[in-house]
Amino acid sequence: MAGIGPLTQDWEPVVIRKKAPTAAAKKDEKVVNAARRAGAEIESVKKSNAGTNRAASSSTSLNTRKLDEETENLAHDRVPTELKKAIMHARMETKLTQAQLAQLINEKPQIIQEYESGKAIPNQQIIGKLERALGAKLREQCFGLCGDHEMKCVL
Numbered sequence: 001m002a003g004i005g006p007l008t009q010d011w012e013p014v015v016i017r018k019k020a021p022t023a024a025a026k027k028d029e030k031v032v033n034a035a036r037r038a039g040a041e042i043e044s045v046k047k048s049n050a051g052t053n054r055a056a057s058s059s060t061s062l063n064t065r066k067l068d069e070e071t072e073n074l075a076h077d078r079v080p081t082e083l084k085k086a087i088m089h090a091r092m093e094t095k096l097t098q099a100q101l102a103q104l105i106n107e108k109p110q111i112i113q114e115y116e117s118g119k120a121i122p123n124q125q126i127i128g129k130l131e132r133a134l135g136a137k138l139r140e141q142c143f144g145l146c147g148d149h150e151m152k153c154v155l
Helices: 029-038 062-069 081-093 098-104 109-117 124-134
Strands: none
16 A cells, blocks of 8 residues: 555544334333333323224214115116016027027127026126027017116017
8 A cells, every 4th residue: 555645544433322212112111111210201191992803983883874774675687587588488499508599699608597597687788689699579578677777668
């Protein structure tokens, strides 16, 4: 290291401090007892429902009570018996299986099964496809779903 100049050392003290205690460490029992012995002021607040698995308010809220008192039937309309029988009858006349009919209308075989068992929610597009594929009018009767429901009377 020749030619750089005189070497000097920095003799200033370096102070390394501990980190300030975290919130969890401040609540530690040892720390609280040490603070009591030292005469420090300690504030303790009990939180309601702390450490329990209950909601903030255990009483029934207004919205929950309204929902409980609600009596309106909110079930979806299902395929009426007359329509499912008409689909089955037309399919049998054309000698198609459920899978073949589903392939003709580009739907899954499960859709045809649901319509024929009455579990499907009526869809006008699918019923229209079924009518074209089977060559039969499936919606010419009312089937009891007139009004605000999805299926309309086609007379």
